[in-house]
Amino acid sequence: MRLYVNIDHVATLREARKTDEPDPVRAADAAERGGADGITVHLREDRRHIQDADVRALKQSVRTVLNLELGAHDEIVRIACRVKPFQATLVPERRQEITTEGGLALRGPDRKVGAVVGRLTDAGIRVSLFIDPDPATIDRAAGLGVAAVELHTGRYAHTSKQSDAALRALARAAAHAKARGLAVHAGHGLTYQNVQPVARIPEIEELNIGHSIVSNSVFWGLEEALRRMRKLVDEARGL
Numbered sequence: 001m002r003l004y005v006n007i008d009h010v011a012t013l014r015e016a017r018k019t020d021e022p023d024p025v026r027a028a029d030a031a032e033r034g035g036a037d038g039i040t041v042h043l044r045e046d047r048r049h050i051q052d053a054d055v056r057a058l059k060q061s062v063r064t065v066l067n068l069e070l071g072a073h074d075e076i077v078r079i080a081c082r083v084k085p086f087q088a089t090l091v092p093e094r095r096q097e098i099t100t101e102g103g104l105a106l107r108g109p110d111r112k113v114g115a116v117v118g119r120l121t122d123a124g125i126r127v128s129l130f131i132d133p134d135p136a137t138i139d140r141a142a143g144l145g146v147a148a149v150e151l152h153t154g155r156y157a158h159t160s161k162q163s164d165a166a167l168r169a170l171a172r173a174a175a176h177a178k179a180r181g182l183a184v185h186a187g188h189g190l191t192y193q194n195v196q197p198v199a200r201i202p203e204i205e206e207l208n209i210g211h212s213i214v215s216n217s218v219f220w221g222l223e224e225a226l227r228r229m230r231k232l233v234d235e236a237r238g239l
Contacts, residue, residue: 002038004039004209010214042070042091072116087127103130117129127147133153134173146182148183183205185205
């Protein structure tokens, strides 16, 4: 299973003082040394953490692959098409939210999302959609011709009383997406305490984890935080 690491909150700490440290490029390097298979960053329209220059620098420095999360905003899509990350993951985005609150709402044919998928694909970028684990939404995503979907794991991660039901829903959604020919990713709210049940779902081939790893790097260092998460994921897969 691939483990992608979201380093947005390294930039959040930097932007708190509007200084030049900590540097997301150094964070990506440490994450890769610790066993990350890819680096994820979200270039938001409001530039609250990751900046345009970070994306350009990471494209040059990342040794694994760069996954760029973005909303369907013309300016950000243009940047993605110029930088050409390995993968672009389309996510919903609202300025008022603290973090992404749910998956893309694909209600019937979505011309805006479809147009963005087409632009990114034409630029040679692999496209994934961040969606809720809902079969109808998965079907609509498949109809847009994307390579992958990332299943939103927030309900499982944040609702302890319903975690078993939410985990079963994730497993059903992963199987459905795989049957539709989509690569299946998952992420949001995953931690050292809850990651293994999700990592055991056989159809899921990639996890995106950020906040928990960056938070614990305060105590362990980023490279060691990656090693510990990598170990948990590999154990869950029987490796």
